Amino acid sequence: MMDSSPHKLYHVHGFDSRQFLEHYCSDKPDMGFGDDILKFPIENLREVLSVGHINGDILIDLSVGSFIHHLYSASEFFKNIIVLKANNRCIMELKRWVDERTGAFYWGHTSTLLKERENSDHFEDKEEKLRSAIQHVVKCDLEKENMTEPLVLPPADCVISVWLLDAISKDQDDYIRYLRKFSRLLNPAGHLLLIGVLDATYYTVGKYKFYSFTYDEDFARKALVGEGFIIDYCNVQERTAVSDITDYKAMIFIAAHKEK
Template sequence: MDSTTHKLYHVHGMDSRSYLDMYFSNKEEMVFAEDTLKFPMAMFHYQLNLGRSEGTFLIDISLGSNIHHLYSASKFFKKIVLLRFQEKCIMELNRWLHNRTGAYDWSHTSSAAAELEGTRDQFQEKEMRLKSSIKQILKCDFEQEDITSPVLLPISDCIISAGILEIISKNEDEYIKNLEKIIKLLKHGGQLLIIAIIDATYWVAGAERFHCFKCNEEFVKNALGKVGLAIDYYAVQRRRNVSDLTDYKAMLFIVGRKGE
């Protein structure tokens, strides 16, 4: 399929449940666990436990309706606001948040979070802690200068962005502009923690193939520098699976600090 025919996630929408099953489930045929589940959870656990991200308010701007990357954040931030692009993803998140019928089963990730914290038998408490920390789930729109309009959010102490900038940006200029819009929501001295998808051109959800802006590690590092973020830490995990659902080469975890 020609890349020009790939759909745009934030424009065309996707099958949110299929996306979760393909990339984040506990199913035997789900081959991405090392890259999409274990690596992000371990990185956020490590970085947040260093105590360098301080405060009470965190914003998460991520792809789809996944929540596994936020367990560690809920240990340190009492107020978490989720920004999502799709109503379907917001509905999916609300089903889980309010324990509604048909909610996605994230128990495999709450168990992993408990193991990371050395409290393996307290996995239900990790999920309850995360749910109690999530105060709002809002729709965002990067076509606007203020991406949360008409809602006005306070400046955050920390922002997490998992797998979104490459998905909504068509080129380098758009990536920089979108990154600038994100850090407008971050306080001076605050950290932006990113999971980036490296060297990907597409990904599949349901029966549809979606666009991904192909970027490498150096581009992401330079992009952070251009918008005034100093890099505190980064780590790369080379692809650990075989699948034609997506063509990424690696996952990048990178932490940038906004200048004082």
């Protein structure tokens, strides 16, 4: 039975990171989000990064939960990946995978997706490459001016964010405020890769409903342009998943760069 209290907020209340992955990323036959949550990021990131314009030394990842599948392609183009998390349980879940500890979440089913698109049998090499690329997993406070205080991060060549702005923003002003913070992590010519869900109001983890900010493609585009970004690529995919544990209508992927 669903919790009848007001929807919780990801960065305020936190959630069970393993349940989150089981709901949206597992290899179970009844997990219906494969096309949306797994394939969509992998395909679009590969499409954008393979062109060769987005690369460098440092990539900062600011994503909800303990996702790693979106970073496989990124590890081919960036030497060092710094992952920022606001939730201790998500940090523990991610480190369990990075350190190859017993009980880590199984991501092997994503190997099929990568093999199909890259015609490669070397998923294990990619997995190890990603582990090596993740240099730091850092606790952050999304409300602080410097989210990693007292640590000062070097400027990033790219920031990637999956579903996080949707999960932490209560309204349009909030979205733009957090977007501005993410932008400050970039160097002057840096790139921003955003993956989100459109027209959502909630998502479920365990017995709890969590709030999701409702917006459309037009708002996302205007927010980025308003913060000084030039949009290089945008793709919207209508929802394919059949489930009532979240109510988004479509997935969105945007690649943009800062005006010099």
